[in-house]
Amino acid sequence: MNSSYLNRLCLILLFCSACSPVHTAGPKAPPEKTPLEKASPVSSATYLRKASLAIRGITPSKFDYEGLSKATTENRTAQFLSGKIREYLASDEHIDKMEFRLQELFELFPSAFSFASPLLPSIEPELLKEFEYETQNSLNELFRRITARNLTWDTLLLGKRYSVFKRNSPVFSPRSDSDYYSAVHSFPTDKFPQDLAFAGDDPRVAGALTTGRFIGRYGNTAVNKNRRRAAAIFRIFLCDDMKAVVVSEKDGQDGILDRVFPDQPEGMPGPSVRGDQRHGADAACFKCHYKLDPMGRTFQSTGLNLSPFASPGALVYTTDAGRKVDLPGRGIGEVAQAITEQPEYVQCQVRRFWNWFIGDDIDISSSTMAELESKFNEVHRQPNDFIAYLMTRSEFGAVSGIADPRQQLITDVKRILQHCNGCHSGRKVPNFTNWPIGGSDSQHLIWLDKIRVQLGMDGWSPRKMPTSDSVWQPSSDELTKIRTWLDAGGPQS
């Protein structure tokens, strides 16, 4: 046995131990516990089914169950299950499912393969080409590549390599990648897809954010000034879901209109009015604009195409703990880099994976969140490794539907109050999901009373929140849950 062989063996052992925390080797090892045996009431077969559905979106095959049965009799269930999870994570179905999840996260139209159904036999070839583009474009290719190659999750923001596709529509092709990148790159041939790579420090380029599909999905106007794109970035990467204000003149909301178009003649914005600055400076609007405007400026030079030059901007926000983040960048590439360096980004992405693979009905305690963040960084933010880790947690094996009603109420209320954070943030109003609200138990009780009054639940006040111009309005079921929680004294755990 030469040293090269030994080195390889060591590497293999290291790799195996790194990618499969539940794996232990050796025939003389004591009987192992499967991940769910550690804390879960479900059987190995149920665990396998749950893992397969979570990772691939389909149930295990007959052979998988037979293999599990055989492994169980041979007392190597844990090895079998961890091997299956690795197999599932390497499957095309997993890549498809993650692509679907990301499309949903980015609020994109579902991709083509969902239409390739026997239920739609008469689909026209020309129409099918339109559908094909929804998978064959640089954004979807990036989604798939991240999963397929287990690239760091930060690639969504920091990626500088693209597969460029051409959409063969002679009439209307706003999202064709070959057009989108045409101002910064000359494609040598008309044969697509073609690879396109930018320098690692190119400030113009930021992974998913500088793809034709993202730019097309979040269109811009002279009035909007790229705030829609900025809001999408805050929602997707920092879990800061700012709600748009819908202005209706019928509802007598002239005050909001005046903030948007101050000092202008009725019905038409007048000339030479620096309305944007006044609007952005208005206290009510400032809650979102102080974050959106600096981020939006990084897209200022974008049209339908990626601009040849970067546009400076900044990542600006205030954390729940009051920490001020103000990080300028020469372009969206540098601002995206700054996002990946924030703890709020890590927490947001960890929570995203948790919701996808554990379930958003299972709350994350602060200590669990700390563990998850640590593990996310430990696996270099590589999605498949982090998913494999989540599968080893006891929460994954938990059977849903039998949660403690009190715990369920707390989880539900927290989720409902998350909507309030979309508009309320800053020094005067604390984060409603960071309990105790206001930072102490006494403040928590004060804020419970305020919430009760604002929601018209004190017996005599009219409901004031959310305001009628808010996109989100709570359902009667959601209001009932909040009332029940308030009546119970606002339990935190």
Add this chain to the structure above:
Amino acid sequence: VRRFFLSLLLAIPCALAQPTNAQVEPATGAPILPTVTTTKGMPVVAKWPDGRQAVVRVNRFDPISVPIELQVTENLCTDTASTGVKMDIAIRLDVLDWFWIAHPDTAKIGTPLKFKRGSGEYLSYSSNSLEYFYPGVSQGLQADRMKFQDVKWLPGFDDGKLHPLRIETWTAEIMLPNPETGLNENQVFGGAFGIDAAPIGINEFSIVKMDSVFSALKSNPFPLFGDVIGWQMPQGDGLCQIAFKPELSGIKQMIDAYSAQPRTKWVEFIWESEPYTLVARDFNPFFFKADGLGNAE
């Protein structure tokens, strides 16, 4: 729902969009299809099995200048009262059509082919902006011009001197369905990066260069114009924005009148010797679709 949405997308009601030639659908039964030959340096010829032949001819109109006035709706660059800008955009129309050169009815020789559903004419508009997509199409067109009452409201022009004008990004918006959501929304439809204009007189500029042009509809001769126009101009280390509303109400009538002029200058259309061959290539399915000629008379 998706099909309905796509049909809407393909039927964009854009007054500025270039009309395509009326295309004849094949009649029921088997139309007699010609063979269309396109050879570099030669006329485009269609030959039917029964001996009939037709060629493509082109009527090249003299260019005209289309005046478009832009009113400022928002100026985030300076506080100076904005007076807007008048633009003169040069365009030229080339009409292409099929003509019989061999037919058993000799009276038809030299006349355009007739189709059951309208004219077979293909209207090809050229403009300076289209030069980016179809090199050569702007030959013979004068440069597009911008005339200001005063320029003090432009960033960097408060010194009262005339110097080159730079617009980093020019965007044009119209209301369109978003392909991802199906919702109608204002969105960028066309524009350009790196527009350089040189002073040619008092408060008057000539556009001398555009680094690149982008357009959702590449045949549109006015990719810089829509319901709303935005300029991103250099100011300090960054950019500032000026938004405009263009006055387009008279443009359609003007172009309709221009394109309705008598066709008196038909010449043979020589394949790949004229820049507009490129346009024809892009629209090959519409213009040279052989089965459309199957029922021609």
